[in-house]
Ligand SMILES: NC(=O)C1=CN([C@@H]2O[C@H](COP(=O)(O)OP(=O)(O)OC[C@H]3O[C@@H](n4cnc5c(N)ncnc54)[C@H](O)[C@@H]3O)[C@@H](O)[C@H]2O)C=CC1
């Protein structure tokens with residue numbers, strides 16, 4: 356059945372959901388955003404069927420509403436919803452990275468016609484805005500649902516079915532456990548990534564070659580520091596209690612580490628590193644994590660003109676699509692390593708075979 360679906364906040368995430376629903380379903384999509392340029396873009400590119408600049412007027416006319424504005428703005432939209440009178444049933448969900456504050460206000464909506472099920476697709480990008488939206492953004496990602504206490508099982512199934520074309524995998528959590536877990540694996544690492552970049556910036560005053568040396572490891576660990584500061588500021592303050600607890604733990608741990616260094620306790624430092632390596636290596640590599648990691652293939656190449664193009668050309672001929680490509684190490688005349696990332700295991704293995712047939716040395720990490 357064709358549904359009227361309102362997407363409020365047509366940025367990276369709202370735009371990606373809209374693109375996906377437009378590509379795979381017949382639902383009638385309505386976009387609401389405070390940014391007029393975004394609405395014009397969405398209409399021009401036919402990402403939605405209609406746009407609206409009046410949230411309260413439009414939300415009472417739809418079957419489904421997906422709130423995809425920044426977390427604090429989503430909370431404001433729910434406050435507005437709370438004051439409205441709905442004549443027909445509506446299923447409301449959101450995409451916010453933090454859930455406790457969202458679910459607190461959602462639980463307080465006292466209207467039989469309204470069902471609220473929180474949502475958080477655990478995939479994204481450091482880019483923002485509708486121009487960066489992609490229909491396949493959530494493929495293979497974990498999509499967390501946090502239903503309100505009164506949400507019926509049928510409504511949860513309906514939402515999963517509605518979002519099934521994203522090819523995400525759904526799991527249900529309560530808001531508090533969601534906020535603790537996402538803080539450990541996403542919010543807190545973001546804070547640390549930014550602080551590592553700040554540290555490099557400070558030390559650059561003494562050593563001006565630091566940016567030239569900042570290669571592989573530093574770039575890997577700080578990639579997320581390139582994300583939108585206003586989004587992360589919002590996330591940090593919405594989840595500040597959990598973040599503060601993690602910071603306390605971290606500061607204590609750093610003090611302990613410093614003490615091990617000060618006292619020359621090499622054995623303990625070794626065990627600390629060994630334990631971390633074992634835990635990291637034990638994280639299930641074949642199963643996609645919350646934030647999708649991709650299937651990497653390492654290819655030896657020589658620093659010759661066109662070497663990278665040749666590899667990409669071979670894959671393109673076979674219509675194998677690449678998610679990401681990175682040169683890990685290349686100096687004049689010396690073998691370099693190309694890391695090519697694929698969305699699927701099949702593409703990774705097919706490329707492995709193809710490049711070997713063409714005389715390349717390739718490696719897949721197990
Ligand atoms: N960027 C990411 O990687 C991920 C973000 N999220 C969550 O998704 C939500 C949206 O984030 P993005 O799409 O990345 O941000 P974005 O900045 O790309 O898009 C946000 C959109 O909301 C609009 N907006 C701002 N205030 C509004 C309001 N009061 N009413 C309606 N629209 C409003 C903006 O104009 C913009 O188009 C956030 O809650 C974020 O926590 C969830 C998963 C991943």
Ligand SMILES: O=C(O)C(=O)Cc1ccc(O)cc1
Nearest residue numbers: 452476477478479480579646
């Ligand atoms: O890709 C990454 O590393 C991200 O950090 C993406 C991301 C950002 C915010 C979320 O709430 C979930 C996922």
